[in-house]
Amino acid sequence: MTQNVAALLRHIDAPGPFVILDLGCGPGRDLVTFRELGHEAVGLDGSARFVAMARAYAGCEVLHQDFLALDLPPARFDGVFANASLFHVPTAELPRVLEDLRAALRPRGVLFASNPRGNGGEGWQGGRYGVWHDLGGWRGHLGVAGFAELEHYYRPMGLPRAEQPWLATVWRRIDDA
DSSP: OHHHHHHHHHHOOSOSSOEEEEETOTTSHHHHHHHHTTOEEEEEESOHHHHHHHHHHHOSEEEEOOGGGOOOOTTOEEEEEEETOGGGSOTTTHHHHHHHHHHHEEEEEEEEEEEEOOSSEEEEETTEEEEEOOHHHHHHHHHHTTEEEEEEEEESTTSOGGGOOEEEEEEEEOOOO
8 A cells, every 4th residue: 555655755845754644443453554654643433443453453542433423623634544444434424534634634734535436336255345536536526525626546556447446645734725
């Protein structure tokens, strides 16, 4: 995931070290990466088991919260790393979740999101809920939520588009002048 981590970090225009929220941190792999790069990493996961694992593995603050009931401090984070996590948020709930993430970002903060791409399909698959966004639809959601696109790319790199199932996007929080 070094490409995704680098995409987030290169767009943060605040002085480092940065405070990064790893949304859906799982057992803590990316928390360790951010910490080893000298940043303050904070994890968030809805699974109590993953929260305990991440705390033990990464030695970072890890919040136990459901994506649909976020309770984040305002303007705390320079960046939010949502790697393979926001696609689990139902479309009807996405505006509120994006608003919560935007509020948790500092002015001009950056949101990285990587989602499996598709044509807007939504539903249960393999016991997990997912939404398979296309680029146009995803742009619409983030634009309405107060974000400006900085870049997008498909993964894995170097393959034909049909063999790149992941859409990665980077966004900046827009603030009124």
